Amino acid sequence: MKKKGYLLLGLIMAVGLTACGNNKSGSETNSPVKEGNESQQASPSDKGGKDADPIVVRFNINNDEISTEQIKQFEDDNPGIKIQREDTDATKLAAQLATGEAPDIIRISGVNDTPSYVIRGIAMDLTPFIQKSSIIREDDLGPATNVFRFDGKVQGQGPIYGIPKDWSPDYTVWYNKKLFEAAGVPIPDASQPMTWKELFELSKKLTITEGDTIKQFGLGILGKSEADLPWLMTYLLSKGVTLSSSDFSSIDYDKPEVKEGLGLWVDAVKANVGPNQINQDKAAWGGEIFLTDRAAMMLSGYWFSGLLRNDEHTKTHLDDFGMLPAPIAEGGKRVSPTGSATGAIINKATKHPEETWKVYEWYFGGKLAEERAKGGWGVPAMKHLVEMLPQTTEFDKQAFKVLQGELNYSNDVLEVNPYLLNGDALLKKHLTPVYFGKSMLDEAMKQLNKDASTLLKEGMSAAQK
Amino acid sequence: MQHRSKLTRWKERGSLRFPFFLLMKGVDLIRTERSRRTLAFYLMVSPWVVVFAFFGLYPLFYGLYLSFTNFIGFNIDRLRLVGLQNYKNVFSDTDAIYSLGRTIYIAIVYVPIGTAVGLLLALLLNRSIRGMGIYRTIFYLPSIVPLVSVGLMFRFLYADKDGIINTILKFFHLPALNWLGYDYATLSLVIMLVWGAGGGILINLAGLKGISRDYYEASSIDGASSFQKFFRITLPLMTPVIFFNLIMGFIGALQMYIQPILLTGTRLLDPPIRPNYFYAVHAFQQVFAFQRFAYGMALLWIMFVVILLLTILIFTTSRYWVHYETDQEG
Structure with missing residues (x-):
């Protein structure tokens, strides 16, 4: 009787598993959008009947660093891409990285995290994207971008793995x-x-x-x-x-x-x-x-x-x-x-590098970077934007003057x-x-x-x- | 034997036929009443068994496997077995040994106090006086307040020299204390934990209600005092409940993680002050702050063994002090 019982249990579990499997594949087939971590076959470059489905780019960034209006504007301008903002949470990110479920764009501290993300094979080399970009130009990048460079031995040299959102000489x-x-x-x-x-x-x-x-x-x-x-x-x-x-x-x-x-x-x-x-x-x-x-x-x-x-x-x-x-x-x-230079890297495991770069370029360059510069919330990553920092009031002028002096000593990493x-x-x-x-x-x-x-x-x- | 050979034959004939064989055996089995009952039993437990197997057993043993590897969060595709190295590291890790010592210390201090307070409150709430329902609600309330709220509340009570407790101390011309500092952090934690000791009231009350009134009436006739009634009747007959509370209390205390973090930290990865740096906190820190997943798993499996040993120890001693009415009657 015991043997029969075990047999039955096996049967039930097998049926249960089959049911689970069917359910999963069903949900995938019916999914309205493709997740960033789906298989390569889900890429928009694929020829097939799913071309109309938007690609979801998962963007690890805080709520106060990007607005829903900005996201909506991007999605309206780029109907093929959806942005899924995810809160930054060190514990969750560690688990996501360990299980290969990390977002496509990961917010990091350029100074403290870049070499470790490069060595762990998580950061994608953005140099080829930047070389092709008309919005983010390599010769326009300020000294803080160097903290996102790492050649395997020296931080500040080698390929560019990220761009700061904005940065500051942090010890003023x-x-x-x-x-x-x-x-x-x-x-x-x-x-x-x-x-x-x-x-x-x-x-x-x-x-x-x-x-x-x-x-x-x-x-x-x-x-x-x-x-x-x-x-x-x-x-x-x-x-x-x-x-x-x-x-x-x-x-x-x-x-x-x-x-x-x-x-x-x-x-x-x-x-x-x-x-x-x-x-x-x-x-x-x-x-x-x-x-x-x-x-x-x-x-x-x-x-x-x-x-x-x-x-x-x-x-x-x-x-x-x-x-x-x-x-x-x-x-x-x-x-x-x-001391930080908060910015982001692109996850090397992203299945949609082109779309992810498009989101990245939009956020770290162009209009959004200009808006951040005008707000005075940090030194822009791109040199041509520095002049946009507030210089109207006496307070603005004093801070800008001291900053100009500090920038002469900010090249060291x-x-x-x-x-x-x-x-x-x-x-x-x-x-x-x-x-x-x-x-x-x-x-x-x-x-x-x-x-x-x-x-x-x-x-x-x-x-x- | 014949059945086994038939099974083997089916297997040998090809994989496609084997599931069909299982199905036929299944149909065979449900023909009798007893088999139908068995089938019903397995059908009913199967959701739990499946969920437990995949979300309980599988991660558990996968964690055990990882504890023998060099997994540090990003090398899952090139794991290397390192034998018992992670387990050896635990015994040379001064923080692990220190935190284990502090964890056992807090368990030894808090669990008996918490159990005694829970029992005392239950005794007080077992009386027949007006408004007892309200008192029972009030004393049980701390156990249903979310832990995060409790942590924040006590942080404000203990906070700096202008915190509520220090303000009261100053009112009575007593010196203000650094409740969350090095010297008083563990005391502060014990007070916070004991505040929630009312959680044991329900089970203690149930135990007290289960004691027959006859014993008390008989002892009154014999002229027993209240203390004698408590020590000769209530306490011995409550020992199974106390035993249960002790076991659960020790397991909970040895796994304590979030309470000390809530007292002093603002994020999950903020380590608590050194005297409240417990073993589970250390394991969590190793896994998520330093991404030493394999080492963290080894720490937790050692904790599992420690909990198991302590539980066995308490169980072993129970024969000398736990009194079961059924045993006595038997």
């Missing part, structure tokens, strides 16, 4: 005149960069406390006011120090310059110059406190001027704000690199080891005990070396063909 400093006055501290000279040490000392002077309560913070940054990896690499770029070996097989954080730079942050965190894990301020990022007159300075790129112009609280008194050059390391050379994914998280994990006085920088850097070494070893082993 914004100030609030009124809060400087409240602290009785003069505003630094905008024609000369401070050193990082001077900036942190200034932040401490600008931090005002009453008893246990912090009334005014000195410095806000893009996250909690704590060190991050792009900042460390900027500091080291100024110092002329690199961490990875030329073949990326090893990395050494246990260097005096690393401890010197991070030591500045450890002091700053302990002095509560901004929201951090020790003071547990509710602000999720520095913008929250700067825009509400709770922080005297904000470490952020030119794009922050767009936020100041549009924020309800700040747009009414823009003359209270100004921009300062990016600080440099003590005894270091002047640099003002981009931050060092990134492509096999060390999420090195920023690793650094922050090891620094937290140091902020709380539970560990020393020396110990943290040794642990960081150990963890990074394991990740590099695994990454390099997996990348071997």
Whole structure:
């Protein structure tokens, strides 16, 4: 009887599976549109009865970076293509990449992600498309596009894998005149960069406390006011120090310059110059406190001027704000690199490269790029658009003048080891005990070396063909 | 034997005939009443079996297979078997060992407290007083509030020096504490978890209702005090329920992942502060932050073994302290 039972179970499962299979093929046949990840046979270039079906290009980008009106306009102008916008979600993207289900266009940080996406074989070489394009011309691309170049060994050289949406020299400093006055501290000279040490000392002077309560913070940054990896690499770029070996097989954080730079942050965190894990301020990022007159300075790129112009609280008194050059390391050379250069790559696995490029070209070049430039939300990727940045008000003029100076020092690319994914998280994990006085920088850097070494070893082993 | 040889013969004659053979056997089977019942049983369980096989068993064993490879998210087309290397790495990974220690610690601290609070609340809510339904609703309410809301709520309660709890402390001239800092983060988490301990009320109440009134009446006649009634009647007869709660509590605590992240982070990939860096968080971090899929799988299979061993341990000890009425009668 048992045997018969198993047999029956097998039969039932077989029938069930057959039914599932039929259902699936049925739904595919009836599908109104073809997905970007469908088989090659679904390409519009195919000759057959499905030519009328639009191609869906999956575009991984945030809701506030593209409007439904813009998408509709594109679809009206290009009836054969539909754009499916997908929110950026690091966890989801990791799973999609692992299962081959990633979108056709993937939003990335040019600085931090390009080499890793190239090495993993995910990024498509866009150079041939750019060479044919009349909208995006190679000779018109600004220095930030270089962060999307990678020849397998050096970032900044080789084929172009992406274009920034817009970018900024990210370590410039914004100030609030009124809060400087409240602290009785003069505003630094905008024609000369401070050193990082001077900036942190200034932040401490600008931090005002009453008893246990912090009334005014000195410095806000893009996250909690704590060190991050792009900042460390900027500091080291100024110092002329690199961490990875030329073949990326090893990395050494246990260097005096690393401890010197991070030591500045450890002091700053302990002095509560901004929201951090020790003071547990509710602000999720520095913008929250700067825009509400709770922080005297904000470490952020030119794009922050767009936020100041549009924020309800700040747009009414823009003359209270100004921009300062990016600080440099003590005894270091002047640099003002981009720390991110948010843009996108095209997924090499896309089944519709031509249509995907069409969407890409439309978004990163042409009218949309002009609109972004006029809004002042960042430096345009294309040089001819730079003059379109706002230059009307005194605030605009001051920021534009400082920016012009910074662009002379923005050609260097931050060092990134492509096999060390999420090195920023690793650094922050090891620094937290140091902020709380539970560990020393020396110990943290040794642990960081150990963890990074394991990740590099695994990454390099997996990348071997 | 004859049947087996017939089956073999059918197989040998060709693959096309084999499904037909199965179909004929199926038709054969439904001829009797018992067979019809069997068929009905399998038909009814088949959706679950199919779904479980494909969405439960298959991923589970595929994960086990991946744990022996060098999969890091992008090399699925050129996976290499690395033997037990990922498992060996777990034991040399100081974060894995640290997080496992913290996880066992929180389980040992929280689960007995949570179980005791749940039982205590059930005892209080088992009385016959006016408005008991309202009290039961109030105490059960925390267990139906979504975890994300609970996390956010406690974050605001604990937040900085002007948070609600610190404001109350300052009102009583007590020093403000950094609740989400290094020294108090685990205590804060335990408080948040115990706040939701009312989830065990329902099962505890059901257990209490199942205890015959006769025992209490008989003990009253013998002059037993309330404490004696609790320790001699209620507690022993509630041990099967306590046992169940302990097992479920330990499994849940060892798998704890989202609660510590909600307390301090803003995104799923934000690691919680070090003392609340638990094992499941570490595994999630390895998989999604560092894309060490194979290593993450090895971490989770080790967690599975740890949970299994602890469960066996609790089961083994249960014979010394869990009292089943049926056993006693038997």
